[in-house]
Amino acid sequence: MKTVLGYYKKYIPFVCIILLVLFGQVMCELLLPTYMSDIIDNGIVAGDMDHIKHVGLIMIGVAFAAVVFSVTGSLFASMTAAKSARNIRKALFTKVTSFSRAEIERFSAASLITRSTNDVQMIQQATVMCLRMMIFAPIMGIGAVFMALKTSVSLSWTVGLALICVCGLMVFSFVAIFPRFKKMQEKLDRVNLIMKERLSGTLVVRAFRTEAFEQERFDKANVDLTKLYIFVNKCLSFLLPTMTLIMSGVGILIIWVGAHLIDAHQLMIGDLLAYLQYAMHVIMSFMFVTMIFVMIPRAAVSAKRVGEVIDTAVSIEDPEHPMQLPDTSDLSAELRGKIEFIDVAFAYPDAEENALEDISFVAEPGKTTAIIGGTGCGKSTLINLIPRFYDAAQGQVLVDGVDVRQLRQTDLRQRIGLVPQKGTLFSGTIESNLLYGDADATEEELELAAEIAQATGFINEKPDGFDTEIAQGGSNVSGGQKQRLCIARALVRKPEILIFDDSFSALDFATDKALRRALRQKATGSTFIIVAQRINTIMDADQIIVLENGRIAGKGTHKELMEQCSIYNEIARSQLSKEELERGRA
Ligand SMILES: Nc1ncnc2c1ncn2[C@@H]1O[C@H](COP(=O)(O)OP(=O)(O)OP(=O)(O)O)[C@@H](O)[C@H]1O
Ligand SMILES: [Mg+2]
Structure with a gap:
C-alpha cells in the first residue's frame, strides 16, 4: 500500500489544483439555492421583474462556473490516476523483467499479468473516485449542513x-x-x-x-x-x-x-425550497462518502498485490563492482568461452533435496561437451547456471575464467547463445525472431545462421520466406521447425558459448546429423554444450558427462564411457544397433 502511494507523490501539485477547483465547485453549488430563494422571495412573490432578471443572470454565471470547476476537477483527477497508473505499470514491468526465474515461479506468470493489468486498473478507478468524491463530498456535506442551518434552524x-x-x-x-x-x-x-x-x-x-x-x-x-x-x-x-x-x-x-x-x-417560501435542496445535498454527500469506503478496501487489496511485486527483492542481481570481461579478441584462445564448474551444488527454492551436487568439469573452447542422463536428472538445471538464471548454492561457475556472479548479467549473456528446451518464438516474422539474437545482424548473417540450423529449406518453401508471419508462441510452425528457428536465433549472435538444451529432439536423424556437421564446420571456435537424450547426437562429442540424480556418474569420451560407465553403457546398448556399437568401439 505504502509503495503504491509513493507513486502519487509526484502529483501532489495536481491534487492541490483538484482541491482548489472542487472547493470552487462546492461554493458555487451551495450559492445556487440561496439565489433561488432570493428570486422567489424578493422577485416572484414581490413581483419585481428586474430583480428576477438580475439574480437570474448571476445564477447562470454561477452555474457555468460550477460546470467549469467540475470539468477541470475531473480532468486533473483522471490525469493523476492515469499517469500514476502508467508509472505503477512501468515499475511492475521493469521489476518483473529483472526477476530471476525463482521469483517468476513464486508469483506465477498468470498472477503477474493480472497484477499489472486488472489490479492496476482497480487502483486507477479508485483514484479517480477518491480524488473527485473524497474531497468533494465532505466539503459539500459540511457546507450544506452549515447553509441549511443558516436558512432555517x-x-x-x-x-x-x-x-x-x-x-x-x-x-x-x-x-x-x-x-x-x-x-x-x-x-x-x-x-x-x-x-x-x-x-x-x-x-x-x-x-x-x-x-x-x-x-x-x-x-x-x-x-x-x-x-x-x-x-x-x-x-x-x-x-x-x-x-x-x-x-x-x-x-x-x-x-x-x-x-x-x-x-x-416564521419561514419564507424561497427559504423552504433552498433548505430542501441543502438537505438533499447533505444526504447525497453522505452517500458518496459511503461509496468511497466501499471502494477503498477493494483498491487496497489490489495495491497490496501490486506492492508485493514491486517490493520483492530480486535474488539475482548484478554485483556492485562488476568485473569487466576482457574483449574477446584480447583473450587467449584457451580462455575464450571456457566454462568451468567447481564443486557446484544447487537446490531449487523450497526443495528438500539438492538438484545438483558435486558438479565439477571444464568445457573447453572449440570443443563439444555433451550432457546425457535420464529425465529429471538435472541437465537443464545445470545449464541454467551458466547464464545465471539461478545461482549455485555452493561452488563456482566460471566463464572465461571469471565467476559468473562477478559479471554484469548483460555482459555474461551477450557471450552465450542458448537454445532452451522449451523454445519460444515471438509474434512477428521469421526475420524479426532471428534478429532477437543480434539486432544488427545483416541479411547474409541471418541466411548463414538459418543454413547452419538446417532451416533454409522450409523457410524458402514458404511464399514469404524470411518475412513469413510467426504466430504468438510460434504455434504456426512445427515442433522441429521451431527448434531449428531457435537454433538459428542463437547462432545469429555468433556467441563464444553455444548451449543446446535437448534442442535436436524434434529433428529427424538426418537433419540432426547435418546440423551437427554444419555446426562443426561453420561455427568453429565456440564452446558447445549439448544436452541430449539420443546417444547418436552426442557420440562424437569431445567430452560426455553422464548425470544421474544431480551427480556426475561418468565423464569421458564415448569410447571411455562405454568401458567405464555402466549407466552410459546401458543407455547406449538400449539405443544403438550392434554395428553402431562396434563403430564406437573402433
Ligand atoms: N523450477 C523448478 N522448481 C523446482 N524444482 C524443479 C524446477 N525445475 C526442475 N525441478 C526439479 O529439478 C530436477 C531436475 O530437473 P531438470 O529440469 O534439470 O531435469 P532434466 O534433466 O533437464 O530433465 P529432462 O530431460 O526431462 O529435461 C527435477 O527433479 C525437477 O523436478
Ligand atoms: Mg531438461
Whole structure:
C-alpha cells in the first residue's frame, strides 16, 4: 500500500489544483439555492421583474462556473490516476523483467499479468473516485449542513432524522454486502483459473475426453459466482429505491413542517425550497462518502498485490563492482568461452533435496561437451547456471575464467547463445525472431545462421520466406521447425558459448546429423554444450558427462564411457544397433 502511494507523490501539485477547483465547485453549488430563494422571495412573490432578471443572470454565471470547476476537477483527477497508473505499470514491468526465474515461479506468470493489468486498473478507478468524491463530498456535506442551518434552524431536526435513516441503511449494506465483495473476487479468480487451464489444455482435454468433467467444474464455479452476484445485486437494487424513499420522505417532511412554519409567518417560501435542496445535498454527500469506503478496501487489496511485486527483492542481481570481461579478441584462445564448474551444488527454492551436487568439469573452447542422463536428472538445471538464471548454492561457475556472479548479467549473456528446451518464438516474422539474437545482424548473417540450423529449406518453401508471419508462441510452425528457428536465433549472435538444451529432439536423424556437421564446420571456435537424450547426437562429442540424480556418474569420451560407465553403457546398448556399437568401439 505504502509503495503504491509513493507513486502519487509526484502529483501532489495536481491534487492541490483538484482541491482548489472542487472547493470552487462546492461554493458555487451551495450559492445556487440561496439565489433561488432570493428570486422567489424578493422577485416572484414581490413581483419585481428586474430583480428576477438580475439574480437570474448571476445564477447562470454561477452555474457555468460550477460546470467549469467540475470539468477541470475531473480532468486533473483522471490525469493523476492515469499517469500514476502508467508509472505503477512501468515499475511492475521493469521489476518483473529483472526477476530471476525463482521469483517468476513464486508469483506465477498468470498472477503477474493480472497484477499489472486488472489490479492496476482497480487502483486507477479508485483514484479517480477518491480524488473527485473524497474531497468533494465532505466539503459539500459540511457546507450544506452549515447553509441549511443558516436558512432555517427550526427545520434542522429533519436533516438529522434523514441522516439517522441513511446511516442505518449504510450499516446494513456494510454488513450484508461488503464481505461478499472479497468473496466475489475470489470466485471470479476461480472461474478465470478454470478457464485458463481449459484453454491451455484444450488438446489434452480433448485427447482424454474429459470435456464433461471440465464442463462440470466450470459450471460449479460459474454458478457459485452467479449466486453471489445475484445476492449482492439484490441488496444493491434494494439500496437505491430505499435511498430515494428516504430522500422523498424527508422532502415531504420538510415541505409539511415548512408549510406550517410559512403559515405561522416564521419561514419564507424561497427559504423552504433552498433548505430542501441543502438537505438533499447533505444526504447525497453522505452517500458518496459511503461509496468511497466501499471502494477503498477493494483498491487496497489490489495495491497490496501490486506492492508485493514491486517490493520483492530480486535474488539475482548484478554485483556492485562488476568485473569487466576482457574483449574477446584480447583473450587467449584457451580462455575464450571456457566454462568451468567447481564443486557446484544447487537446490531449487523450497526443495528438500539438492538438484545438483558435486558438479565439477571444464568445457573447453572449440570443443563439444555433451550432457546425457535420464529425465529429471538435472541437465537443464545445470545449464541454467551458466547464464545465471539461478545461482549455485555452493561452488563456482566460471566463464572465461571469471565467476559468473562477478559479471554484469548483460555482459555474461551477450557471450552465450542458448537454445532452451522449451523454445519460444515471438509474434512477428521469421526475420524479426532471428534478429532477437543480434539486432544488427545483416541479411547474409541471418541466411548463414538459418543454413547452419538446417532451416533454409522450409523457410524458402514458404511464399514469404524470411518475412513469413510467426504466430504468438510460434504455434504456426512445427515442433522441429521451431527448434531449428531457435537454433538459428542463437547462432545469429555468433556467441563464444553455444548451449543446446535437448534442442535436436524434434529433428529427424538426418537433419540432426547435418546440423551437427554444419555446426562443426561453420561455427568453429565456440564452446558447445549439448544436452541430449539420443546417444547418436552426442557420440562424437569431445567430452560426455553422464548425470544421474544431480551427480556426475561418468565423464569421458564415448569410447571411455562405454568401458567405464555402466549407466552410459546401458543407455547406449538400449539405443544403438550392434554395428553402431562396434563403430564406437573402433
Ligand atoms: N523450477 C523448478 N522448481 C523446482 N524444482 C524443479 C524446477 N525445475 C526442475 N525441478 C526439479 O529439478 C530436477 C531436475 O530437473 P531438470 O529440469 O534439470 O531435469 P532434466 O534433466 O533437464 O530433465 P529432462 O530431460 O526431462 O529435461 C527435477 O527433479 C525437477 O523436478
Ligand atoms: Mg531438461
